Amino acid sequence: MNKKSFWKFRKVIIAFIALTIALTFPSEKVFGQTSWTAPKSANNLKNPYKNDKASLQKGKTLYKQYCAICHGEKGKGDGMAGMSLKPRPANLTKEAFFKQTDGAVFWKLTEGKPPMAAYKTVLTKEQRWQLVSYIKSLRK
Ligand code: HEC
Known part of the structure; x- marks a missing residue:
């Protein structure tokens, strides 16, 4: 993936990472x-x-x-x-x-x-x- 398309998909990547974290750690582990x-x-x-x-x-x-x-x-x-x-x-x-x-x-x-x-x-x-x-x- 070149630099330009990385920035284009930045939001998608961030959303994906956030979702993975949310699903991996139940709220009781976080809070x-x-x-x-x-x-x-x-x-x-x-x-x-x-x-x-x-x-x-x-x-x-x-x-x-x-x-x-x-x-x-x-x-x-x-x-x-x-x-x-x-x-x-x-x-x-x-x-x-x-x-x-x-x-x-x-x-x-x-x-x-x-x-x-x-x-x-x-x-x-x-x-x-x-x-x-x-x-x-x-x-x-
Ligand atoms: C190894 C540590 C440990 C021991 C020993 C222990 N507890 Fe707990 N207890 C906890 C934890 C941690 C929670 C919170 C669980 C949760 O909310 O998921 C809890 C929650 C509770 C709750 C629920 C509280 C609520 O708000 O509804 C009660 C009632 C309770 N314990 C009573 C006891 C009694 C009575 C004993 C002794 C027979 C005991 N516990 C021994 C760790 C312990």
Whole structure:
């Protein structure tokens, strides 16, 4: 291709490169965050331990053991292991998080989404609900 026709096709080439980049890197890789939504059916799951003080306490212990390393001691998404992750671990003290149903949160920690693991087989149903209760209480 000679120099003249290169400039002629410059716009086409730039558009092609931009499109390739856009398709290769999903927005979460570029912006470091996603909107992870649970399926609607998850909203029907009811927390059997809601407002139960003892399970809240158990949830706290589990959180410190399994989750704080990424989500941070206070749930702000600032845990040591989460610093270099993309997307970054979610801030569990945010309004938008709190507004989700317990069922949606339960579904998320059951199914996981890389880099976050699925806790379906690691934690019992009861433990996952205890965690839901606890992390929903982190918003101050
Ligand atoms: C390896 C680091 C890591 C660990 C450990 C981890 N998470 Fe996550 N978590 C993430 C990341 C990263 C996201 C964001 C995923 C996304 O948005 O694509 C996330 C997202 C979430 C969300 C969704 C937040 C929202 O806004 O809807 C919940 C709920 C959650 N984590 C709970 C937990 C709980 C409970 C534990 C412990 C059992 C845990 N996580 C352990 C990395 C981690």
